[in-house]
Amino acid sequence: MVTQTRRSQRRRQVLSRERIVEAAVELLDAEGEAALTVRALAERLSTGSGAIYHHVGNMGELLQAATGTVVAGALPPLRTPADSRQTPGSTGSPEDAIRAVALSLFDAAAGHPWLAAQLAAQLTRSPWGAVTPRIFESIGRQMRALGVPRRDWFATTSTLVHYILGATAQNAQNPDGTGDGALPASAEERSEFLDAASRAWQDLDPDDYPFIHDIADQMREHEDREQFLTGIGLILTGITAGRPPGTPGDHPGAG
Amino acid sequence: MVTQTRRSQRRRQVLSRERIVEAAVELLDAEGEAALTVRALAERLSTGSGAIYHHVGNMGELLQAATGTVVAGALPPLRTPADSRQTPGSTGSPEDAIRAVALSLFDAAAGHPWLAAQLAAQLTRSPWGAVTPRIFESIGRQMRALGVPRRDWFATTSTLVHYILGATAQNAQNPDGTGDGALPASAEERSEFLDAASRAWQDLDPDDYPFIHDIADQMREHEDREQFLTGIGLILTGITAGRPPGTPGDHPGAG
DNA sequence: ACCTGAACACCGTTCAAGT
DNA sequence: ACCTGAACACCGTTCAAGT
Numbered sequence A, B: 001m002v003t004q005t006r007r008s009q010r011r012r013q014v015l016s017r018e019r020i021v022e023a024a025v026e027l028l029d030a031e032g033e034a035a036l037t038v039r040a041l042a043e044r045l046s047t048g049s050g051a052i053y054h055h056v057g058n059m060g061e062l063l064q065a066a067t068g069t070v071v072a073g074a075l076p077p078l079r080t081p082a083d084s085r086q087t088p089g090s091t092g093s094p095e096d097a098i099r100a101v102a103l104s105l106f107d108a109a110a111g112h113p114w115l116a117a118q119l120a121a122q123l124t125r126s127p128w129g130a131v132t133p134r135i136f137e138s139i140g141r142q143m144r145a146l147g148v149p150r151r152d153w154f155a156t157t158s159t160l161v162h163y164i165l166g167a168t169a170q171n172a173q174n175p176d177g178t179g180d181g182a183l184p185a186s187a188e189e190r191s192e193f194l195d196a197a198s199r200a201w202q203d204l205d206p207d208d209y210p211f212i213h214d215i216a217d218q219m220r221e222h223e224d225r226e227q228f229l230t231g232i233g234l235i236l237t238g239i240t241a242g243r244p245p246g247t248p249g250d251h252p253g254a255g
Numbered sequence C, D: 001a002c003c004t005g006a007a008c009a010c011c012g013t014t015c016a017a018g019t
Helices: A002-009 A017-031 A038-044 A059-074 A094-111 A115-125 A131-140 A150-170 A187-203 A210-221 A224-240 B002-009 B017-031 B038-044 B059-074 B094-111 B115-125 B131-140 B142-146 B150-170 B187-203 B210-221 B224-240
Strands: none
Touching: A017 A038, A017 A059, A059 A094, A059 A115, A059 A131, A094 A115, A094 A131, A094 A150, A094 A224, A115 A131, A115 A150, A115 B115, A115 B150, A131 A150, A131 B210, A150 A224, A150 B115, A150 B150, A150 B210, A150 B224, A187 A210, A210 B131, A210 B150, A224 B150, A224 B224, B017 B038, B017 B059, B059 B094, B059 B115, B059 B131, B094 B115, B094 B131, B094 B142, B094 B150, B094 B224, B115 B131, B115 B150, B131 B142, B131 B150, B142 B150, B142 B224, B150 B224, B187 B210
16 A cells, blocks of 8 residues: 555656755755845745645645754754764863854854744744754753753753844855845955944944943953853853852752 | 925825834734735835835845844833933943843833844845844943953853843744744743643654753743843853952952 | 746736727 | 826736646
């Protein structure tokens, strides 16, 4: 019976949800969010617009799937391979593991200029759906090793995740401001962009914006990744403050 | 000449950029983001679609302006009134001032369900434009009083702002998941929503998501505002850690 | 079951024409 | 200068019709 069905596929079934999502990511990467239309996608897949809807409910679902696959691809695998009980990086501190997860998201957003906006949109539209648990899991697993009491796990993990998503959103490489820009910005573009932004800050009324005026030059010279890690560090300090490293939380001691 | 111009206005000029932005906010609040169309706005203002474009460049600019006015209205005034050198709350700690600013944004997002998505979108599309300096200024001013060395001001303020925007985005009250939902959700809706989300987390494969499984009940019972303030507290702890309160940074002593 | 592609009901934006 | 509203060039989505 199964064979029958399979045989009847013959040459058809060139399309699949997977292929569509894959093509969507390619289109987003190459031409930006505004270029992802059902018609453009159909043409790229040499099919009609209606065919898309046989595999994907609607445009929003497609964007969600595209975001999900890219995020899943960027994060470490959820399940450690059964043959190697020890993860390669398992000798590192939990702080380092968190930094690695955070950076992988940060870098994924730099490589896919449309990703940050989609992450943010999905965060506001379906806060607990799809992509959030994946990120929560990767970060939250380190709470035990950090010595955080179990009752604080949700709060501390949430804080890290919110920071990561906020910082990732701001540092999406869209210096042209269009948001549909292809390809990450060059270092030169970035520099010009920060120069202009810094000058704009300088031009604000110093009576209204004394602080902005003061730090306009720091803004121009900051390094995205370094600044991002500083923030992670501050939060980790806050989480572990007053709790000497190695102090167990309210969980049973290491097995 | 000026009088001439003014006289010739007579009955016309019923429209203005200000009136348009105001109407846009009303429409967004009442019917959600999807309902804000040029045609709907024109009808609400009893005019033609084209008239909108005499005062506003395009839809994006209008959304930016709407977001800007709501944020500006939520935050404390930039300039202390000249007659009262002492701000009413100026006796409080800088930590409290930061918490107040953070909460005012958090609450604004709860009152305007469309706001968080717009803040996030503008953060990714024009990271340093419009609304960001306003928020930076309100938070950053407290860095001196916190005893943070000047060279760290940009980093510490960025961390707080990124966290605030990330957390605000997630806590936008859109439990229906449509994102264009009018009116903040009721407590009952919120409860049902968290119940469903918590159950969804429980249903994830515990081999893939052991952590999510563990904290599903904490997620259901968390209080948005309380959780939000906990995160602010963690970051403030990280910022001031190792720096006893009252320790001056690298800035001159209090005047 | 899977796909086609015309058709429908919308969009944002422009622009000749009015006052 | 300010406004009108038809027209243009798009959208996402649906659905009878094909294979």
